[in-house]
Amino acid sequence: MALARVLERPEPHSKRRLRLWLRLYGATSVIEREMRRFLRTDFATTLPRFDLMAALERAPEGLTMGELSRRLMVSGGNVTSIVAGLERDGLVCRRSPASDRRTSYVALTEQGRAAFVAMAREHERWIDQLLAEVADEDVEALTDLLAELKHKAEARAEAGRLR
Amino acid sequence: MALARVLERPEPHSKRRLRLWLRLYGATSVIEREMRRFLRTDFATTLPRFDLMAALERAPEGLTMGELSRRLMVSGGNVTSIVAGLERDGLVCRRSPASDRRTSYVALTEQGRAAFVAMAREHERWIDQLLAEVADEDVEALTDLLAELKHKAEARAEAGRLR
Numbered sequence: 305m306a307l308a309r310v311l312e313r314p315e316p317h318s319k320r321r322l323r324l325w326l327r328l329y330g331a332t333s334v335i336e337r338e339m340r341r342f343l344r345t346d347f348a349t350t351l352p353r354f355d356l357m358a359a360l361e362r363a364p365e366g367l368t369m370g371e372l373s374r375r376l377m378v379s380g381g382n383v384t385s386i387v388a389g390l391e392r393d394g395l396v397c398r399r400s401p402a403s404d405r406r407t408s409y410v411a412l413t414e415q416g417r418a419a420f421v422a423m424a425r426e427h428e429r430w431i432d433q434l435l436a437e438v439a440d441e442d443v444e445a446l447t448d449l450l451a452e453l454k455h456k457a458e459a460r461a462e463a464g465r466l467r
Numbered sequence: 468m469a470l471a472r473v474l475e476r477p478e479p480h481s482k483r484r485l486r487l488w489l490r491l492y493g494a495t496s497v498i499e500r501e502m503r504r505f506l507r508t509d510f511a512t513t514l515p516r517f518d519l520m521a522a523l524e525r526a527p528e529g530l531t532m533g534e535l536s537r538r539l540m541v542s543g544g545n546v547t548s549i550v551a552g553l554e555r556d557g558l559v560c561r562r563s564p565a566s567d568r569r570t571s572y573v574a575l576t577e578q579g580r581a582a583f584v585a586m587a588r589e590h591e592r593w594i595d596q597l598l599a600e601v602a603d604e605d606v607e608a609l610t611d612l613l614a615e616l617k618h619k620a621e622a623r624a625e626a627g628r629l630r
Binding site for chain 2: 327444
């Protein structure tokens with residue numbers, strides 16, 4: 305009787321939201337782990353490096369170190385050391401505009417851009433294969449729902465009422 | 468005319484799957500970043516520590532280091548050093564069963580379990596607030612779709628046909 309009452313009690317909303325987060329985190333972790341492996345074996349590179357080059361590819365004028373930090377999605381990567389490594393490999397360069405010698409911008413070199421474009425093509429092909437079994441309508445539904453989720457979580461976090 | 472043709476051309480499936488991955492990664496990154504902040508400010512702890520304690524909480528008998536590594540979702544965390552830190556703080560202990568002195572199991576101490584339960588309660592409350600604006604039906608739909616996505620990506624990755 306007591307057990308039946310427990311089983312019938314509707315699950316609280318907080319438990320469902322927690323489960324959603326665990327699913328989100330779990331799904332991302334599986335793909336991310338495979339992607340790190342793919343980037344390492346096929347391109348001898350890392351996810352933070354790939355991520356940083358992707359941010360630069362979308363900003364042909366270059367980005368300051370501060371802008372780069374904010375745009376990177378991968379946490380834990382140290383922007384300064386990643387930029388230094390890419391610079392050593394000739395994939396990025398730093399430059400200061402004549403109008404503002406104190407600000408330094410990081411940008412892809414021609415070699416860096418070519419390397420990124422080649423990686424990005426393979427990356428797209430790889431994701432396409434990894435998610436090949438997901439139905440088209442589920443891809444659409446998930447894409448929309450995740451945009452909404454991200455937007456709402458960001459708004460909530462920015463409102464700073466999370467205590 | 469040429470532009471109109473480009474605009475009308477249906478977007479290839481690979482592009483849509485890539486966009487889904489970027490949304491998934493972006494949504495997770497936003498929440499993860501806020502969560503790292505929350506764990507740091509409210510519990511002076513880190514996501515890898517929290518994650519490791521969560522894995523141990525689900526395994527009262529303890530886990531070997533190998534099992535722990537496989538169950539952790541956070542990448543980049545060094546299991547050995549996280550366990551050593553938690554052991555120093557009295558939150559986990561290592562023990563070997565009398566029947567097999569060579570295998571060592573990591574388990575939560577009583578203090579560790581109590582600390583985790585308190586954190587997990589706040590963590591659930593925090594996620595509930597962060598996702599408060601997401602409609603209930605979207606929570607359900609996303610939870611189901613993400614389980615499906617994770618399952619399919621895992622099956623594909625295990626089949627090892629990703630080249």
